[in-house]
Amino acid sequence: MLHGHQTWVFDSNPTIISSAAVGGPHEAQGPLAEDFDLLHEDFWLGQDSFEKAEKKLQEQACETAIKKANMKKEDIQFLLAGDLMNQTVPSSFAARTLGVPFLGLYGACSTSMEGLALASLLVDSRFAKNVLVCVSSHNAASEKQYRYPTEYGSQKPPTAQWTVTGSGAALVTDHGDGPKVTTATIGRVIDMGLTDPFNMGAAMAPAAVDTIEAHFRDLKRDPSYYDVIATGDLGRVGHRIAGDLLKKHGLDIPEEIFKDCGILIYRKDQPVVMAGGSGCACAATTTFGHFLNRMRKGEIKKLLVIATGALLSPMSYQQKESIPSVAHAVSIEL
């Protein structure tokens, strides 16, 4: 059901019956390593290109999620998947392997929640019984595409973020036990004219703030409703900006519950990480791994995740375009 202007309330409470998180070497060294189902030692996964490795990450996440639910891929009506690569190649090729009817998505780093929202919509509206959501990102593949070759010696500024190498998958169904997806707020594209591709946090923060405000406005809720409110990958720089901006707009989210997946996924002292994690897999692995595990243990009862995406391309940047962003919010409750 539509609530307010841009929020869906899923009356039938679609269930996340299982989820999986796969990661790479840097994620293995981070504080959330225990919440990953599979961790790889290098970027290659035994493949001969980074792009093929990313496809493998998605396949592994999907297969793990399906297995954990004691289901078969034939039971799944639709696969909603996306990533950061041109033409979302890893997702399409992983979909080829899985053979499930496929809907490709692109929301940059917000794709995980975009996918979860749409999957829940399909299940809640009875247009599907079981929907699999999967997103991925690969550090070396995205550096190669968006910025510089991986061995190139440039100096990253302190505002830069580190793309997570990994994949997160969630299986949304109309039956079974598990955390329920209760609402989703679809975000607008916001552009504050920022142009620095090495400071995504500042570019994405306004979109996160806009969606958060829309969510609370549409549902007439208060931040105190939730145990944890987590942004996707604003990083240390963007998260601080978002918090201050929300306060300025009169929406005060207490610091203890206001988190960011990009800050949580790596330790502050991990080299190369700079301002924190980013990439589709950042919000996906942190949510579908760490947060859902805590929910299943009963530690978190009401979770709101706002995944943020920067909608630029290497060409748009060269054509002197600024960086528009979008953020999608999904609430998950026990």
Next chain:
Amino acid sequence: MSEKKKKKLTPTQLEYQEFAKAREPKRPIVLNCLKAFFVGGIICVIGQGIQMLFITYFHLSSESAGNPTVAVLVILTVLLTGFGVFDHIAQWAGAGTIIPVTGFANTMASAAIDHRSEGYVLGVGGNMFKISGPVIVYGVFSAFVVSIVVIIFRALGVM
């Protein structure tokens, strides 16, 4: 006739940009300059040493010793790039590794190595100049313009 629109920022956008800038960790410019000075200087000293080796042991003149010196620095850079070490040094050194010829060699080597997966012709061959292209294009073009200007000035008796 295309319309040349200069992108004007709205007051809200300007306000936000200032808001964000105030919360941005500043680049440590002074520290970066010191690191660049140190590493850049060391690389030049190494270059000087290699040049003197060529002059002393290979009996080259100081002019012609410049070329093999550059070649040696290029080889060293390719090795460091291939072993995955150069980018870590560069993150610390910044301009100290970008500005010497090591930077140029690194752009070629890193692009070539990264695009191996796309094949040797289209991948390696087609992408090798991806980042170093501008230096060659603008180097040659500006040298061309400067040369023409110098020739004209000489002919006019100014130079």
Next chain:
Amino acid sequence: MEKFLWAFLIGGAICVIGQLLLDGLKLTPAHTTVALVITGAILGGLGLYDPLVKFAGAGATVPISSFGNSLVKGALKEFDSTGPIGVLTGIFSITSAGISAAIIFAFMGALIFRPKG
């Protein structure tokens, strides 16, 4: 040895100029190196780069600015010996070794190495 000291100081100083362009003006590495190459070409045309080379040795020949200077010198030297067409034929004469070495060894690097990420 004095030569080494000046190589260190001048080479370091040129890199500091580059760092200021990178951090202060927030230029990309490509824009920064292009700026220095063009500067080297202009100084070379004015005859100001060669004295720097004599004085600082590798401190002036190793930075990318020397590339601009060598391109100009090559063009003018060939112009002096063979006339106007020399500008085109001579431009790469001095820098050929550096560029060729970079292409050859970068290619060999791609044959041997895999990216580490």
